[in-house]
Amino acid sequence: MTADRSFHIPEDRHYQREHHLWAKHDADTGNVRVGIDAIGLESLGELAYVALKDVGTQVARGESIGTLEAAKMTTNIVAPISGTITGRNDAVLENPLIVNTDSYDRGWLVEIEATDWDADAATLVSGAAIPEWVAAAAARFESEAGAD
Amino acid sequence: MAWRFLTAAGVSAHQGLAGDEVLVREVGVGRSPPTLKLYTYRPHCALVGRFQDVDNEIRLSFCEEHDVQVSRRPTGGGAILMGPDQLGVALALRGRGDRHGRPRELMARFSDGLSRALRHFGIDAAFRGKNDLEVAGRKIAGLGIYRDPSGGLLFHASLLVDLDVELMTNVLRSPFEQNTERELRVVARRTTTVREWCRGVVMADVQAKVAESFASSFGVAIEPSRLSSDEENSIETLATEKYRSDEWVSCRGDVRDAAGSASIDTFAGTLDVHVALAGRMLKAVHIRGDFFADDDAIADLEWKLRWHSCEDSGVEATVRAWARTHPGTDISPGAVTEAILSATAAAFAVELPYGCFVSPGGVDT
Numbered sequence: 001m002t003a004d005r006s007f008h009i010p011e012d013r014h015y016q017r018e019h020h021l022w023a024k025h026d027a028d029t030g031n032v033r034v035g036i037d038a039i040g041l042e043s044l045g046e047l048a049y050v051a052l053k054d055v056g057t058q059v060a061r062g063e064s065i066g067t068l069e070a071a072k073m074t075t076n077i078v079a080p081i082s083g084t085i086t087g088r089n090d091a092v093l094e095n096p097l098i099v100n101t102d103s104y105d106r107g108w109l110v111e112i113e114a115t116d117w118d119a120d121a122a123t124l125v126s127g128a129a130i131p132e133w134v135a136a137a138a139a140r141f142e143s144e145a146g147a148d
Numbered sequence: 149m150a151w152r153f154l155t156a157a158g159v160s161a162h163q164g165l166a167g168d169e170v171l172v173r174e175v176g177v178g179r180s181p182p183t184l185k186l187y188t189y190r191p192h193c194a195l196v197g198r199f200q201d202v203d204n205e206i207r208l209s210f211c212e213e214h215d216v217q218v219s220r221r222p223t224g225g226g227a228i229l230m231g232p233d234q235l236g237v238a239l240a241l242r243g244r245g246d247r248h249g250r251p252r253e254l255m256a257r258f259s260d261g262l263s264r265a266l267r268h269f270g271i272d273a274a275f276r277g278k279n280d281l282e283v284a285g286r287k288i289a290g291l292g293i294y295r296d297p298s299g300g301l302l303f304h305a306s307l308l309v310d311l312d313v314e315l316m317t318n319v320l321r322s323p324f325e326q327n328t329e330r331e332l333r334v335v336a337r338r339t340t341t342v343r344e345w346c347r348g349v350v351m352a353d354v355q356a357k358v359a360e361s362f363a364s365s366f367g368v369a370i371e372p373s374r375l376s377s378d379e380e381n382s383i384e385t386l387a388t389e390k391y392r393s394d395e396w397v398s399c400r401g402d403v404r405d406a407a408g409s410a411s412i413d414t415f416a417g418t419l420d421v422h423v424a425l426a427g428r429m430l431k432a433v434h435i436r437g438d439f440f441a442d443d444d445a446i447a448d449l450e451w452k453l454r455w456h457s458c459e460d461s462g463v464e465a466t467v468r469a470w471a472r473t474h475p476g477t478d479i480s481p482g483a484v485t486e487a488i489l490s491a492t493a494a495a496f497a498v499e500l501p502y503g504c505f506v507s508p509g510g511v512d513t
Binding site: 046049050051069074075078090093094096097 | 197198199222223224254292293294295296297401402403404426427428429455456457459
């Protein structure tokens with residue numbers, strides 16, 4: 001099921017509203033998979049390079065967990081939650097285009113063992129709030145270049 | 149809000165890059181106003197893109213022998229040579245709440261300041277492709293964008309006021325050819341400079357027009373200013389700890405570079421294709437042969453394939469679309485596609501390191 005017709009935004013996960021990252025919590029393991037959502041991907045285009053911090057690195061919500069280059073824009077990947085990186089997607093590191101073709105599944109970036117998932121999840125967009133957020137983000141995306 | 153306007157001349161590689169990063173961070177968090185910095189580097193500095201392999205891109209022994217400083221930019225793209233005749237442009241702005249705008253639109257928006265400045269010198273430049281400012285199909289400036297975690301946005305450009313092509317080809321490695329007369333001709337044909345169109349113009353005049361044009365393009369006032377002492381201290385620290393460090397300059401990513409070639413016989417003649425890859429992205433393509441085709445048509449296809457996925461269907465679609473706009477070329481799109489895909493397959497089979505100086509197209513940032 002999608003929340004918006006023009007951008008595929010699955011409702012089975014949470015979203016970082018500004019950086020357009022998704023976070024999917026596995027209740028069994030406590031781990032959270034992180035990737036780029038469709039709006040973020042549309043804005044970046046095809047990815048040329050991805051660099052991710054090492055497994056074992058502790059990250060705080062809002063800190064950089066890596067860098068990517070698309071066309072010639074480079075941007076930091078910002079942690080949507082706090083915790084410890086427990087996994088990196090090696091396939092994406094070797095072939096970033098996987099993110100473009102399958103951003104919600106094979107194109108995940110990192111796995112983080114959340115320090116306090118409930119607290120971080122409350123800062124993310126999910127469930128019934130998704131459609132309104134997507135509509136606003138899509139409208140902004142269409143209407144401006146994004147800088148003051 | 150008025151922009152702060154800074155100038156600098158002859159900065160070191162480490163100081164220049166650290167300066168840009170500190171600016172975008174301070175502007176991003178709101179401690180500094182939006183800032184336009186126009187500057188030149190010391191003679192000379194070789195700056196690789198954020199994800200490039202410095203050994204592949206730079207002739208390090210030449211740099212050491214000739215006192216060319218080497219460092220790594222925070223922005224993407226190819227390796228560049230900077231010095232007194234290349235104007236560095238760093239525009240640091242605060243992003244809006246949403247961190248994503250479309251790179252192409254951002255590039256076009258930011259490059260307008262440069263285009264306006266060039267018009268003052270009678271040069272008609274246009275934004276083309278992903279990141280180039282061109283004059284009659286020849287590159288005059290390379291553009292790049294970096295988003296800092298602070299929310300700051302850095303627009304980075306290198307404007308060729310003049311260019312020592314021979315020095316550049318001595319410093320930057322080519323994936324396709326050794327340092328030959330032919331290579332010099334290719335680079336010279338694909339690049340242009342402000343002085344080629346406006347002889348005798350001095351850097352100070354170019355700098356003044358660029359500043360004026362950015363202010364006009366964005367509808368803001370610019371006020372000559374200087375760095376705060378806090379910014380100066382931060383730049384010193386960052387230059388030493390990051391941009392001068394081997395850990396940063398020589399860092400390697402997971403995406404591997406590769407190069408390959410293919411030659412096929414067609415009814416129209418022999419077709420030779422060389423490709424340079426970053427992972428599964430085509431970074432540069434060279435197409436040569438004894439078939440009949442306009443040089444500009446071939447150059448157009450080479451540009452279209454820069455930073456293009458090497459997936460079969462995508463390459464085929466791009467080549468076919470190109471062929472429709474160049475009906476006078478007697479080589480078939482099917483043959484061109486086949487040669488590119490064969491060269492790509494050869495690259496994956498060998499994975500030799502190669503070096504990719506700016507592509508056959510010229511100078512990137």
